Amino acid sequence: MPTVMVCHNVKDTKHWLASPVRKQVLEPVGVTNIRTFTDPQTPNRVGLVMEVADMQALMAFMQTKAAADAMASDGVLPETMMILVQS
16 A cells, blocks of 8 residues: 655645545545644645555546545645655
8 A cells, every 4th residue: 555645735724734624535535544744834835644545546536526625625726736656
């Protein structure tokens, strides 16, 4: 099961950290052990590290309206997103 790191900017870091939405939408596609991070130098830059059972399922989900709605709810700026897979 690969470990994946996702970095992106958000509109409101406190809101993003408190939101249950990412867990609600990612767990059903096989994502577990989601951990959140913030950049102390740039407070609106955040990240996740998570275990992903099926990368194809996750990447397919990221193209859906449900993913877009979840990101909008959490204040994610999708154009800043970078996904890295452990190698």
